[in-house]
Structure formats: structure tokens, C-alpha cells
Amino acid sequence: MSVDDISATDIYSECMSDTGTPAAKNLPPLSPAVFAILLALAGGEKHGYAIMKEAAEPAGGAIKLGPGTLYGTIDRMIRDQLVEETGFTDDARRRYYRITDLGHRIFAAELFRIENIVRAARSKALPKGARA
């Protein structure tokens, strides 16, 4: 199953667990562009170019997003209720976006998944007692 094949509501219910921890087990990985946008917006509201710049930084995923890729992805993320427009604008041509509650949960689930992978990889790749 790919994320493309399930609805936002399905994703939401997948991410919710009884204990409140992100249930990432059944969630497919996010694409690098979606992850970079969620990562950029996790730090606060931003307009398109600010997202692009942050995504291009090493700490932001080092993803080179062109304007077309950026707004195409944002459009689908808005439809999936992962991000939304803030309504604030300092210029008619610069609109600000923020991450939604569902977006936060999806992002947390993805981080949880990556942490598990990194943990498993480290346990295989590094000798006992070694520190990354």
C-alpha cells in the first residue's frame, strides 16, 4: 500500500494510537519533498521561498525544490490537510503556510520510523560499545 492509495482520514487513524505514540508501523514512507516541507514548517509558518531555502540547507534535508515541484507538492499537501495557508501575507504574491495537527502527527510518525531504522542500522553497522 502506498500513501497515495489511502485517504487523509485513513492516515489520521493510522497515526493515532491508544497510547498517544505515533503508530508508524503501517504508514508508508513520505517522499523527500513532503518530508522537507513538513520539516521546514515544523519550525513555524513560512512562505514558499523560505521553505525552498530551508529545504536546500543540509539540516533541512538538502533537497533542491524548484518552484513547480514546491507548489505542486504544497497543493496536494493542502488537499490532504497536512498543511494550510495561514491567511497572513506580507505581499499578495507571498502566502504563508503552516503545518496542521494531522501534518504534525504524520511528521512525528515519519520521525519515529526513521529513528527505528537508524537505531537498527547502527546496531548492525557499529561494534558494541562504539558511539556514533
Place this chain on the structure above:
Amino acid sequence: MKTGMPLNRFLLALYRSSLRLYPWHLRLLYQDQLLQTARDAHADSNSNLYFWSSLFADLLKSTVKEHLLMIREQVLARPILFHALIFGLILTLMGGSAAGTFQQMLRRGANQPQIQMAASYAAEIESGVKPEQAIPHNDIDLERSLEPFAIFYNDQGMPTTSNGHLNQSIPSPPRGVFNYLRIHDTDTVTWQPQPSVRIAAVIRRVCGPNPGFILAGRSLRMVEEQETLFWRMVFLGWFLLVFLLVAGAALLSRRFQHRIPTPATGLR
């Protein structure tokens, strides 16, 4: 934006025009933001060449992607209709192949009994029988009759004996046919000696004491009438089938519209 350079202004205008390549809803919602982001990115860029090439590469890549995603969404929104169209396409291809094969069989069937006639007359003439004795003496009008006829041409391609006539004369096929038969034994052609007359002709090279060519032919009128009727029926059947498929699928799509969950498309 470094708008001082005419080249930059030109490339930005080109980029603005190229935004028409995006699906209309995306253009409507994001055109201004796309342009502003491009301006901002250009203002921060160090290399003009790298900036513009990566901007247009992104434009091409994302345009294709957005159109593919739009098609995918439309297909997923109406799966019954989509499957009906695919089914209709498969049926059309299969039916078209079957109809084409049948039409070929019908046309090849029109070469009988000329194949047998040409072989018999050629064998007789090669054994020493004169052409005027081998070919029957009845008189067949090629324009009106459906009966098979035979014409003997001498080695120079001139008609000498025939029981078939067109406008009181013996017609001859193009010279190329005889040239072909000097290398090959037999040729099967559709021959049109005049606009209203089409003949299924089988021509054989004749050797021996009376060298030449023997042509056995028959009017294609009946066969072509059958073909026309056949294709009308095929088209009518195809049209009805596709109409029923699409109408049925459209009705079913409407009925089950609310039961099919809308897929999310945003995470890729």
C-alpha cells in the same frame, strides 16, 4: 530580481508564459507565488546559467508530473468508467482484428475459381493445345456479368484470345504485371480496367509451344457489396457496444460515486 539585464527579463517572461503548461487549477492558485519565488530565488543565486537551467528543468519535470497526477486522480475518481473504456478498447482491437481477417478471407475467396482456371488453361496450352481451343467460346461482358472469364496474352503482352470483353474490346492489365510474371510464375491482383469495373484476376506465365500469359478473372461486384454490408454491420455493432458500455459505466459511476473513497494524492 536583477532586472537590469534584458536576458533575465526575457527569461522571466518566458517562464511566466510557460506556466500555462501546468494544469489550470494549479496555475490559477499558484501563478503569482511561482513567479515571486522564482524572482526571490534569482535574487539570491550566484550563477545565472545554473539558476535558469534548473528553473526550466523543474518546470518541465513538474509539469509532466502534475499532468500525470491529474490524469491519475481523474481515473481514480471514475474507476468504473475507466475500466469500461479499457474494456471497450480491448474489444475494439480484438473485433477490428477479427473483422480485418474476415474481410481478407472474403477477398481471397473471390480468387476462386480463377486460380484453378488459370492453372488448367496454362497446363493445356503448355501441352500444345492452342489458346483458342483451350479457352471456352462463350462471350462474357466484364461490366455486367459475374461469370469468370479467361484471356490469353502472347509473349509480348498482346491479347490474342478471350471469352471476356469490355466495350467490344479485350482489356489488358498494366505492362508491369507481365514484367513481374517473367520472373514469377503467378500473380494475384485486383484489376480495374475502368472505374466501374473491378476484377479479381489470377495471371500465370505460360511456357511451351505457345508462350504467353493466361489471365482468369471474375467481377468483384458481389464480393465488394458483401464487404460493404459486412463493414456496416461491424461498425453498427461496435457503435452499439461502445455506447452501451459507456452509458452503463456512466450510470454505475454516478450510482456508486459516494461509495468509492477519494484517494489522497498529496504525499508523493
